[in-house]
Amino acid sequence: MRLREIRESQNLSVPKLVELSGVPRRTIQDIEKRGDCLVSTALKLAKALGVTLDELCSEKQD
Numbered sequence: 674m675r676l677r678e679i680r681e682s683q684n685l686s687v688p689k690l691v692e693l694s695g696v697p698r699r700t701i702q703d704i705e706k707r708g709d710c711l712v713s714t715a716l717k718l719a720k721a722l723g724v725t726l727d728e729l730c731s732e733k734q735d
Contacts, residue, residue, distance in 0.1 A: 674708040674715075674730055676701070679722050694721035 680690055691698050694717045701718075704710045710718075712726075719729045 674704060674710070675732075676718060676729065677705040679724060679729065680705075683722065685722075690718070690721060694718050696721075 680687070685693075687698055687701055690696070690701055694701075696714055696717050700710070700714065704714070704718075715726055715729055719726045722729065
């Protein structure tokens with residue numbers, strides 16, 4: 674899960690991503706720590722970030 678990497682590359686704070694996605698702050702923090710989440714949550718985050726689900730869920734790009 675590349676959530677933190679993508680969020681930071683877009684200069685988005687966690688509170689701003691909460692606003693854009695409707696996903697609770699704690700959930701975003703947990704996803705960034707654990708690296709996994711429900712597909713429904715991942716879809717909301719991908720849409721808010723303007724990336725595909727595949728881009729969001731893929732392993733880190735080298």
